[in-house]
Amino acid sequence: MSDSSQALATHELRHHFEDMEQQRDASSMGMWVFLITEIMFFGGMFMAYLLYRYEYFQAWQEGSQHMNFWIGTINTAVLICSSLTMVLAVLAIQQGRRRLTSVMLAITICFAITFMVLKGIEYHEHWLAHEFPGSAFHFAGIDPRHVEMFFVLYFVMTGFHALHVLIGIGLVSTVLYMNSRGHYSADYHNPIENVGLYWHFVDLVWIYLYPLLYLIGHHHVG
Amino acid sequence: MFPNFPIWPVRAATSASNLDALFIFLLLVTGMVTIMIFILVTLFALRYRHDRVEKATPILGSLALETTWSLVPFGIFLIFFVWGAVIYFGERTAPADSMDVYVVAKQWMWKLEHADGQREINELHVPVDRNVKLIMTSQDVIHSFFVPAFRLKQDVLPGRYTTLWFHAIRPGTYHLFCAEYCGTQHSGMIGSIIVMNPAEYEAWLSGGGGEGSLASTGQKLFQQLGCGSCHRSDTQGRGPNLVGVFGKPVLLEDGRTVTADENYVRESILNPGAKIVAGFKNIMPSFQGVVNEEQLLSLIAYVKSLQGSQPGGIVSNRPAVPNVSVRPRVK
């Protein structure tokens, strides 16, 4: 390894660790444990969703038919692409290609912002259609109370997910900035890997949300 | 025992006698174990006090001991478990000949109604030596119907019915407490269960009411709200025939089979689209906001009273094909 990256590595070693390997292992493990807590957090919402879906399946179908299928599908593609660019960013820094890393991180952020914008448009549509739960809710079909429940879970689950996307944008921006200042190299890029882990998790949650919210009853179509 | 210093609640129902036997067994076993631990710790502390012992004896462990003191307690626990489960099962399964009493809880009082129309507030008069089943719901938050003398308790929920049954064995007056924190006057939501000899109970019954039985109140409401225009007692109605329905399995449109109990009838009135009977369309309007909890209970009592001659089996009458119904017409 080159002298400059060795110096960089020593500079980054925190005082309570014995060596960089221990530091890297610890920080990866920390991110994995954190993601497990996130699984439990979303898990509570998924449980609520599954229980009500079992009880009120027809209302769930009704609600799902009122989702914007195209925005949901495009957003799924957008997030999957953003995971791809995130992986490419990690690969790039593993090869020491800092500029390429920055490009990939920037594209990831663009995809993420696209996701948020589309989500915003979608939420706005629901608001206009009186599908936002609470006093403004109005539904003309069957079982309106339980269709409202579907929308409650839709907004809560996608809302917390969107919050995590927002935090992810912040994290990716941070490592993009740090990379542009030369903090990372082929030998030291743990924070980018950890942010990558977080980002993939956020994507994975969406991959579960999409069929559960958008695709109920859609097997009839086509 | 002492009126101002009770250490054992009075036993006023069969459920109390059943439970006390298990409780005493638990007391004895756990008491012995606790005393044993106390004695051992004290004994070891005294016998092996530092000035009486040269040097501690290193002992790493003993697989035999570990196995013993894992399996033996677990075996004893299984006895506690099975015995408790048997009691619980019995308490949750009301006998078929129980007399029904309907309870509506609200912040902060108990409203009770006997099947023949007698209404009570915070008091329940029952005859001794009869099975009594309470069908309970709440108008607002979760409450809990607790009678220490019977050793029985059941949470009372909004939006559904829960039941509790008992068989009183001793005339007297016993505490009724709300046992689920329900707001400001939770500790004021108390009353009495008054268990009476049969003669006294008859006398009490004939002293009031005046409105007719709960089922007849329900029947009037049924007609008033126009339920009979769809729920006809033949196969021509746009809604299912309700005669003999109560307590039987019902086939739903989505393929599920549910039992037509109190909760089902209530849901069908308030949210008919949730469970549509096979062969019928989702056209029944909701009566949410139109009927209150007491009225719902009277409608349920009425539906219960509609007993035609009933063969067993799944109910699924289909008006589209005439006379497929498996039950004879009832007048």
Added chain:
Amino acid sequence: MASASTITAEREHYLNADYGFRSWLLTTDHKRIALLYLISITFFFFIGGFFALLIRLELLTPQGDLVQADTYNKLFSMHGQVMIFFFLIPAVPAVLGNFLVPMMIGAKDLAFPRINLLSWYLFIVGGGVMLYTMLTGGVDTGWTFYVPLSTAYLGTHVVLAAVSIFIAGFSSILTGLNFIVTIHRMRAPGMTWGRMPLFLWSNYATAIIQVLGTPVLAITLALVGLERMFHLGVFNPQLGGDPLLFQHLFWFYSHPAVYIMILPGMGVVSEIIPCFSRKRVFGYEFVALASIGIAVLGFLVWAHHMFVAGISLYSAMVFSFFSYLVAVPSAIKVFNWTATMYKGKIYYSTPMLYAMGFIGLFTMGGMTGLFLASLGVDVHVTDTYFVVAHFHYIMVGGMVMAYLAGMHFWWPKISGRMYPEAWGKLAAMIIFIGFNLTFFPQFILGWTGMPRRYHAYTPEFQVLNVLSTAGSTVLAVGYLLPMVYFLWSLRYGKEAGDNPWGAAGLEWKTASPPPTYNFEETPVVTWEAYNYDELPEEVPVVG
């Protein structure tokens, strides 16, 4: 006699390495963070304790004549919330755990020192919101927030209280995360899992629960808050929801939470008994695995809080069965601690008195748990004072005594001073007596039918209530004593030396108070835990 402070002042250690507010409020030293926590949780303990005293005062008479009904409801609600979320859950892990975990494994700090500090700040912010809630009218949901009462029928600061606990929950999650990574990745050379002190095993098991369970509480509280603010119907039957769903989600965390509270205390006891018996723990592997067993099984029993709530017969039976199963590892621990004392060389130090008291009182609390796990019995005693007595035996008779045991045991290490031993023993005995007088009558009250959360009660329950209140005043005196003499010892206590107890464990191989980086050199461990057969037979300090 020369003041002890002149001697310790000559050597640099973590307390004098740097001065000023910034050096404390921006510290990343796990030992300083532990002390920050110590001050914070002690503060909340006395607030929660003050509420308890008011409750007991009200219950002297059957009528509700001291405070109004709404005020009483706020008192027991906030007593529970403060004691559970701002005292019991952090106590041992955040104070003793933070201080000792790195030292016991031979590390210089936890894996993530800045996250450790963040953890404390989250605790302070959560605590601040809770204080604000109290000062602006309080909350009367009960610590259990049952719906639809808390979402649709109360006019108090429900959302604020939920937010405060939500924030404090993240403090707990981050502490757990830190401990897990530290124990996995930062053990000194030679410190295998099988050589770790049991205190570490207990904190590790606790950390697993914190990490897996607390997020579910977070989402549950978030849903309660959202429901209340936007009039949603997630849990409200009138709007299509299910109040039982709340109970399942809430207890899914809150049952394992009680193991978060007790496991660290068990870890403390596992350190103290061998030290003052001068021998290894009997059945080390069994005690270690029992901790993990409790953590895992503890996630499978939550609906035993719901036996009369309206769950199905069959699920009730499953939960009753698992509740008996989870009692087995706790029993194993009690038997192993007792067996450790057999043929030991017992010293009656203050920590040992507390530890022995723990064994007795935890056993009683645990035995009464067996009553509650039995479906038929639970129907009668749930939601009565029987349950209140049960959990106070475990939490106060067990956990608080274990916490005090640990504070006395490690005080010399933390401060470099000895507390006055005679006063320590006196306080331990006052606490033991006061505790039993307070809570034993409550078993009888519950069995004879007195419901919990009652502001006023029927007259026949008065005698036992008076006994209980009398006990609580004794208990309060017992708790005040250590506050006073610990502070006194900071200035006048005898200097402790590295290892006043002659105890095993890496933390005793370094100075008291320890240097900022804990060890001069990274230790290399070649011995088993609790190697008391290789250590001096005598406990130097205690007679």
